[in-house]
Amino acid sequence: MAAINRDDVAHLAQLAHIEMSAEELDRMAGELAVIVDSVKSVSEAAGDDVPATSHPIPLTNVFREDVVGHTFTAEQSLSGAPDAYEGRFKVPAILDEV
Amino acid sequence: MTDATLSFEEAMDKYDPVLGFEVHVELNTKTKMFSCAPNVFGDEPNTNVNEVDLGMPGVLPVVNKTAIESSIKIGLALNCKIAEKCRFARKNYFYPDTPKNFQTSQYDEPIAYDGYLDIELSDGTVFRVEIERAHMEEDAGKLTHMGGATGRIQGADYSLVDYNRSGVPLVEIVTKPIEGAGSRAPELAKAYVAAVREIVKNLGVSDAKMERGNVRCDANVSLRPHGRERFGIRSETKNVNSLRAVEHAVRYEIQRHAAVLDSGEPVIQETRHWHEDTRTTTSGRAKSDADDYRYFPEPDLVPITASREWVEELRATLPEPPAARRKRLQADWGYSDLEFRDVVNAGVMDEIEETIAAGATATVARKWWMGEIVGRAKNADVDPGQLGVAPATIVELNKMVEDGKINNKMASEVLDGVLAGEGTPAEIVEKRGLAVVSDDAPLLEAIDAALAAQPDVADKIRGGKVQAIGAIVGGVMKATRGQADAGRVRELILQRLGVEG
Numbered sequence: 001m002a003a004i005n006r007d008d009v010a011h012l013a014q015l016a017h018i019e020m021s022a023e024e025l026d027r028m029a030g031e032l033a034v035i036v037d038s039v040k041s042v043s044e045a046a047g048d049d050v051p052a053t054s055h056p057i058p059l060t061n062v063f064r065e066d067v068v069g070h071t072f073t074a075e076q077s078l079s080g081a082p083d084a085y086e087g088r089f090k091v092p093a094i095l096d097e098v
Numbered sequence: 099m100t101d102a103t104l105s106f107e108e109a110m111d112k113y114d115p116v117l118g119f120e121v122h123v124e125l126n127t128k129t130k131m132f133s134c135a136p137n138v139f140g141d142e143p144n145t146n147v148n149e150v151d152l153g154m155p156g157v158l159p160v161v162n163k164t165a166i167e168s169s170i171k172i173g174l175a176l177n178c179k180i181a182e183k184c185r186f187a188r189k190n191y192f193y194p195d196t197p198k199n200f201q202t203s204q205y206d207e208p209i210a211y212d213g214y215l216d217i218e219l220s221d222g223t224v225f226r227v228e229i230e231r232a233h234m235e236e237d238a239g240k241l242t243h244m245g246g247a248t249g250r251i252q253g254a255d256y257s258l259v260d261y262n263r264s265g266v267p268l269v270e271i272v273t274k275p276i277e278g279a280g281s282r283a284p285e286l287a288k289a290y291v292a293a294v295r296e297i298v299k300n301l302g303v304s305d306a307k308m309e310r311g312n313v314r315c316d317a318n319v320s321l322r323p324h325g326r327e328r329f330g331i332r333s334e335t336k337n338v339n340s341l342r343a344v345e346h347a348v349r350y351e352i353q354r355h356a357a358v359l360d361s362g363e364p365v366i367q368e369t370r371h372w373h374e375d376t377r378t379t380t381s382g383r384a385k386s387d388a389d390d391y392r393y394f395p396e397p398d399l400v401p402i403t404a405s406r407e408w409v410e411e412l413r414a415t416l417p418e419p420p421a422a423r424r425k426r427l428q429a430d431w432g433y434s435d436l437e438f439r440d441v442v443n444a445g446v447m448d449e450i451e452e453t454i455a456a457g458a459t460a461t462v463a464r465k466w467w468m469g470e471i472v473g474r475a476k477n478a479d480v481d482p483g484q485l486g487v488a489p490a491t492i493v494e495l496n497k498m499v500e501d502g503k504i505n506n507k508m509a510s511e512v513l514d515g516v517l518a519g520e521g522t523p524a525e526i527v528e529k530r531g532l533a534v535v536s537d538d539a540p541l542l543e544a545i546d547a548a549l550a551a552q553p554d555v556a557d558k559i560r561g562g563k564v565q566a567i568g569a570i571v572g573g574v575m576k577a578t579r580g581q582a583d584a585g586r587v588r589e590l591i592l593q594r595l596g597v598e599g
Contacts, residue, residue, distance in 0.1 A: 015390055017192055054185060054395030060403040066127050066164035069134030070148055077144035077152060077261070087143040088258035091194040093243060 004032045100378070102357040106281070106349060109321070109356035115283045116329050117276040117348065118318035119290060123269045123298050124237060125168045126305045126312075130265035131236045132159030132202060132399075137267070139310055143260035151265040153197030158398050165267040166209070168303035169234050170404060170412050172269050173210025175297045175419065176229050183403045184209045186234070186396040194259050195238035205393040208233035209402065215297075217289045218421065219282060220443065222435065227290050228274040237266035275329065283319075283352065288345035291315050295341075296420045308340050315344050319351040321359060330355070331365040335379050338372045347372045350379060427451060431460035444472045446482045449489070456489035458496060466492045470513055491516055494523045507580055508532045534583045538590060541574065541582055545591055548573030560595050567591055 006029040013020045020028065074087040083090040104112075127137050133150035149157045173180050187205035213229035240263050245255030271294060279286045295313045299306035306312050320332035333355070338347045351370065358365050369382030418426070427447065428438040431454070441447055446467040453463040467482065475482040495512060498504045504512065504527060515526035527533055548570045549556045558566040567588060574587045592598070 011390075012392075015190075015392065054397065055400055057400070059400045060183070062161065062400050063163035063166070064129075064134065064160040066129050066162050067134065068129050068136045071135050071145060072147055072149075072152075074142060074144045077147055085258055088242070088260050089144070089194070091257050091259055093245070093254040093257050094193065 004036050005029060101354050102361070103350070103353035104356040104360060106353055109352050110281045112323065113321035113330075113352075113356055113359065114277075114324050114326075115279060115348075115352050116320045116322065116332075117273075117279060117283055117287060118332070119271075119273045119276075119287070120316040120318075121271045121291060121294050122237075122314045122316075123172065123271065123294070123304050123306075124312045125165055125267040125269065125303055127162055127164045127168065127267055129162055131162055131165050131234070131267035133265055134160075135265065138262075139305075141262060143262060146262040147264065151197075151261055153199070159202065159396075161399060161402070162267060165234065166402060166404075167412055168267070168301070169209050169232065169269050170409060171301050171303055171416060172271070172298060173213065173232050174409070174413050174416060175301055176210065176213040176215055176232060176271065176294075178210035178213030178229055178232060180404050180409050181207060181209050181211065181402075182406075183207070183401055185401040186399045187393045188396050189235075189391045189393055191391055193238075194257060195241050195264075197239070197261060197264065201235060201238065202396055202399070203235035203393075204233035207401075209404070215290070215293055216421065217286060217293050219285055219289055220439070222439070223282075225279065225282075225286055225289075227276055227286075230272045230274045232269050232271045235268050235270060237263050237268050239264040284345045284349040287317060287348040288341050291344045292341050293420070300417055300420050300423075302417075311339060314339055317344060317348055317351070319348055319355060320365070321352065321355045330359070331367050333365065333368055333370050333379075335370040335372050336382065340374075343372060343374055346377050347379065350377060354379070431464075433460065433464065437464065440468065444468060444482065446472060449483050449487075453489040453492050457493045458489070462496050463492065466496070470510060474513075474517070486517060487513070491523060498523060498527065502534060502583055503527070504532055504534055505580070505583065508534070532581070534581055538586075541578070541587060541590055542594070544574045544577040544582070545570070545587065545594055547577065549591070549594065556595065559591070559597055562597070564592070564597060 006025050009025050009029045009032060010020070013025070078084040078087070078089065081089050125137075129135060130137055130151060133148055135148045135151050136146045138146055150159055170180055184204060184207040186202050187207075188200040189203045189205070190200045192199055208231040210232040211230065213232070215227050215229060217225045217227055219225060239259050239261040242258045242260075243254035243256075244258060273290075276286070276290075291313070295306045295308065298304040298313070304312050308314075315338045317335045317338055318332045319335070320330040322328065322330045333351055335347045335351060338344050355365050366381075370379035371382050372379050424438075424442065424447070428435075431438075431450070433441065441450060441464065444467070449471075450460070450463045450467050453467065454460055458466075471485060471487050472482050475485045478485060491513075495504075495509045498512075499506060499509050508527075511530070512523050512526045512532065515521070515530065516523060520526050520529065551573060552569060555566050555569045559570070570591050571584055571587050574591075575582055575584060
């Protein structure tokens with residue numbers, strides 16, 4: 001796994017919409033590098049015969065039957081909204097990320 | 099800011115188009131992909147949602163079993179392999195249509211892959227489109243852009259969000275690059291989307307209404323000079339949401355790319371927006387960092403395993419594929435290729451099938467639908483099936499004609515009456531006094547008058563020139579305003595003149 005450098009952190013911060021100062025970028029690049037190194041030690045422990053997994057528990061097919069359950073009213077849905085109009089959430093027009 | 103275009107013919111002379119499609123199919127499950135809120139179109143905004151669809155902190159998704167089964171059925175109908183094991187992934191991006199700031203989708207492990215669909219073009223040519231994958235995901239909420247002049251996002255002041263659609267199960271069907279379509283690329287594009295739509299409708303897994311966004315198409319187009327193997331740079335035209343628009347959008351993009359390449363510039367890899375009013379596309383945004391979705395396996399959902407037994411169980415429930423059904427129906431009905439293609443293109447195959455089931459012969463059903471109803475539907479600007487002609491009406495009308503109660507001209511008039519809501523064919527015949535005149539007395543009166551009016555013709559007939567009879571029959575039909583049975587009139591004239599028919 002390649003090391004994480006400052007540019008990577010800046011890129012990730014931008015994608016995650018997190019504003020970071022130059023100092024924070026420096027510090028975080030260092031901290032993340034340590035984390036990545038730690039994770040690397042896991043791949044050393046797992047041999048070629050161990051398949052990659054995204055879940056620690058060997059569980060599959062946890063399903064729900066297709067039966068309608070509870071819903072919110074429009075008032076409930078919008079109760080935490082910073083702004084609303086005619087039963088809908090009102091948000092700034094965002095053009096550059098369509 | 100209109101883009102330059104070449105004529106389609108010139109573009110085809112110089113370049114070879116390569117296509118690709120991403121078709122999103124909304125499933126018609128009762129509930130959402132990961133929540134138990136109802137999957138219903140058109141309700142009051144933000145009422146078909148619960149905490150999962152609104153992306154509240156700490157909530158957990160639970161997979162809808164029916165959605166998985168529908169996805170497997172779609173995969174099977176597209177001749178795909180069904181993954182023994184697959185999983186969901188998070189596609190991370192910030193946009194107000196997705197309250198969680200990620201879309202739950204599939205990335206490296208789609209549920210279905212490596213399929214194909216044989217597409218029949220209007221002249222009967224069959225073109226194989228390879229399917230790369232069909233994966234499951236959830237739909238996003240609906241944004242309405244407010245302010246600005248046009249209601250488009252450009253110039254909008256703010257947007258309103260309805261999350262009713264948020265979490266509706268989607269299957270995204272992705273083709274491999276489609277090469278070799280040449281000048282038939284626009285037609286193939288339309289036929290491909292039509293075929294996918296037909297399949298999911300036939301499977302009963304989607305309402306498949308394009309006008310409601312149940313089936314949505316993103317069309318990728320690139321051009322390369324003839325003989326070159328490497329693909330050109332592509333554009334992706336988003337949300338082309340009618341069959342006609344798919345054809346037009348592909349055609350337009352081919353013409354636009356050709357003009358760009360001719361000018362010596364590179365095509366920009368970007369998203370294009372389709373405009374139905376001008377039948378053109380405009381630039382959306384270029385591929386950029388925002389496309390770095392940082393997919394990772396969804397930690398809140400465990401993997402899906404599709405045992406071979408389960409897959410075979412589902413395969414056994416699949417209805418007859420639409421293409422096979424067409425072959426069977428054409429053979430059953432004895433229509434020529436041309437007749438059958440006309441029926442399919444007119445969109446009355448199902449209606450004819452129902453009419454035959456109601457008791458009409460294949461010939462009669464075709465005569466009525468193609469000869470009478472399709473034209474009326476066109477005038478009314480609706481699909482023939484939606485005009486309101488019941489198969490039983492056709493059977494009844496036809497029986498009246500065969501029994502000699504009314505003639506074809508009257509039957510057509512009665513049909514108008516049925517469509518105008520005047521009642522059943524029998525009632526209309528009664529009300530409008532449309533019965534064929536079969537009482538001989540008034541006919542004989544009209545015949546005598548016609549013979550007296552054309553004595554020279556009467557003489558000719560008496561002299562054995564029976565073919566001259568048309569003039570007398572015509573006179574009688576005119577006098578009875580078309581309500582006489584022409585065959586009976588002829589018999590009576592010959593009797594009157596003492597001539598053997």
